Amino acid sequence: MTGAYENLPAETPMGAPLDWLWLRGAASEWGVHPKPSPRGLTMMDVAVGAYGEVPEHPPRRTMSPRGSDIEDPAPDMGYILNTKSQVWSDNVRELYEEAVARQWSATRDIPWGDLQELPDDIEHAVCQLCTTLSEVEMIAADLPAKWMWRMNHDFLEAKMFLCTQIMDEARHSEVFRKRALANGGGLLKSRGGTTSLLRTILEAKTYTQASALMHLLGEGFILDIFRQGELIAPTDVEKRIFRMAMQDEARHVAYGTLHLRYAIEHDPDVAEEIHEALDHGEDVLVEFGSQPDLTTAISVLLAGGVDEIETKGFPMQMQLTVKLLTSYLARCERAGLNRVQRTKLPLDLLGIDPSTFSPAA
């Protein structure tokens, strides 16, 4: 290639010098020919040769595309997350592709025309639940936005995945706001306890602590709320909302779980940092999860109305809380965190047997 194109102009018509390096042979990998998979050309397919190598410690702090022929010097972008284990997870490319493939529209894909008039207590309960969800969902957009511009650009796929998460959370805030308003009700109570949880997540000192608080603890909790939502939804409209949102949330939890695992495997000291964040986060989550507005709204939906809230709603909610905390502790183990020995969550009171969790690898 180098010997070709010898008679090209040495200057632009305006007199600026031209070196034609991009045409005469840039020092980057050429002709890699990634093979598309049956579903198209994925990010896994193009992670070939040098383009697929994600450095543990990128040498630059620029937005130059990973694998390109980079000419130094370039301005420092001010990245502070310059170690792969600070942001990476082994499933991040797959999750990005999955997120792109499973996008949906809160305007178009929810059968809003099928909404039915509901008993007053049920409509209020749906609206209260949607009020809380509409409030908490945007934290999972704000938080990645806070950290993304600090992530080294060589960790492109992690940033791309977080972009999909931001879009997902915008859609969740949208869909719950729309549902609250769509059926003759409206937004109901918002109190300080919710904001306390959100502030704890947003103020985490490191991205990995923030990921533990948001992906593992907060979104794990919301994932189970969405699962309950589909169970207790009064009509097919809400069922579809919760089922679609559940799929999105499960992706975010999957990223966080394997990010934390990756971080701990590459820097065991980070485990204590995560534990400290979760020590505080669990306290705040218990405060949030037990706030009466949310718990009573869910219990009314579980009971099918206020009449059987004590005989049916509260006991069912307790049963589901046990499932929720069991799922959370199992994900911690998968991430490499043994929370069972450290958590102050009332496992005995809830009848959760610590011996059912295998020691963290």
Next chain:
Amino acid sequence: MTTPRIDTVGFFDSLATEMNAHPETYEVLGDVDMDIALVMRSEHGDFRVLLTFEGITCAGVNQIGDGDERTASCWLEGPLDAWQAMFDDIVANGRATGRQTINSLTLLGDRIAVHGDDPLGVDLFFRYNQTVQAFLDGAAVVAGAPAGA
């Protein structure tokens, strides 16, 4: 409308054929990469089937032996009559309704429960839940009822 016998490979082959014939339905739900096993317990002998989802197709339906469900990302297990009630509801209504959706059943977990040795494998069931539900809802068409009636 009568629900076909559900504890057979042939029944799940029919569901796979129905899914694979309607890419337009599954494209909007997104790709799936998951092996999921269903276990139907019965005093006359358990039935176990492994479903392999790839992209927007069900690429494999295979009967498996006792314990082989652990090779899957996750498995759904319950007595045959609970599965029968779920499919009867699908056939009667054109799709799962009320607490007979697979997510609702497994959330309560008292009749059909989701299991997995890896919590991330179990989370796949949540990530792809809409597709799994649409696959199961195909029973309505297999039985001769219009889907989504």
